[in-house]
Amino acid sequence: MTKEKPEFEEDLKKLQKIVEELSSGKITLGESLKKYEEGVKIAQSCSFALAEAQRKVELLMKKDGKLALEKFDDSDIEEK
């Protein structure tokens, strides 16, 4: 499943904040462990989203003024 852009950017911001908090060394061990765990989880899910290989290619068509997606077969395009 592809990550939504706002979620991804939100996650990146969160991750950056966690990294800063953790490197500041001003939080307790318990908090550090929690933040670390959360940070690693976010980093993994973001990396996972980027490593996703199941892309969709669709064609946006307009019929009677209504927009609809159609599957686009790109196999012929690759071969050219």
Add this chain to the structure above:
Amino acid sequence: MQKANRHIYTVSEITQAIKGLLESSIGEIWLEGEISNFKAAASGHFYFSLKDQNSIILAAMFAGANKGLKFKLEDGLAVICFGKVDVYGPRGQYQIIVEQIEPKGLGARQLAFEQLKKKLAQEGLFDLGHKRPLPQMPFSAGIVTSVKGAAVRDIMQILKKGAPCVDLVLRSVRVQGETAAVEIAQAIEDLNNFGKLDLIIVSRGGGSTEDLWSFNEEIVARAIYNSKLPVVSAVGHQINTTLSDLVADVFVETPSAAAKIIVDKKNALIAQLAGFKHELDFSMNNTISDLENRLTAFTHMLKSPLDRLREKQQQADELFEELNYNMRHLLEFALERRNSLVHRLEALSPLSILSRGYSLSMLIPEGRIAKDISQIKLGDKIKTVLHKGAFISLVQEVFNDEGKAGI
């Protein structure tokens, strides 16, 4: 000139004659000059003058002729006209009726382009302040191009290889020809209405300036400007900046470059995430080793009372030893002192006095030592103790006076 056979022209006749002369001897010509006093009449006809350094000629371009004009006529513009020289009778003026006009130097299209560019620039369509940053990672991109073209193939190939996490929504349009501009503009609007996209790529492969012209049309420029989604313009295969490029939030020279932007973003993010992960590990390790250090320090601090105890013990041992030593000395001293006392005591003992010739007298049987003569009566039994022995005697005479005792 014979005045008798004179032919008198009317004004119209002579005007007609001049008109005939001009038309037959000059007729249709190409004329070069600079436009001045330009006026567009309500009727749609254009009236202006063409001038050079020394002369000026009136010009008219009727609505039928100026209808398809791609650029705007304006004062100061150097032009080349094709038309015929004519006489306008009602005013007695000769003028050129312009059939075709083109800007001198630039092509008409180029001029139109420059004029439109200037207009859009004045309206702020190219303002940097209006340009939006692309999202950190576009996971879904809309593409406006022809699905039959090379551009879509280039983009798809690069994304498939470099960033297969990106979903694509294609909106196929004609990218050249009469209707292309309208289709492109509509497609941009459609993709905006469709939503769920992170950005739009407007693209076309390389071609001549004419082939790319649709991307210079005002309607396309405005559609890009009005797009809520960020737009990447990727038109052509070389440096030929279109108005689309100027209005777009980001422009690149080729369709492939547009796809590469996304791939680069993805790779940069992967590197950034790896960096974050590394920093997390580093910080966590730091936190832990810091705690370990503190723990070691605490352990040291815990050990220290024991050390202090040992120290005290040692001190106590030393003191004890000292005490022992002192006690021994004290004891020896006391012993010595006692011995000397004993000696002195011995010296004082009555027994030792006896050895020097003195004796003790005790009344028998009481055993009371007689210290005074008054204690002694005639006939008392007296035990006399001498050095190394004693004897008992009876009192035969008592002398109260010391002198009379005869000592």
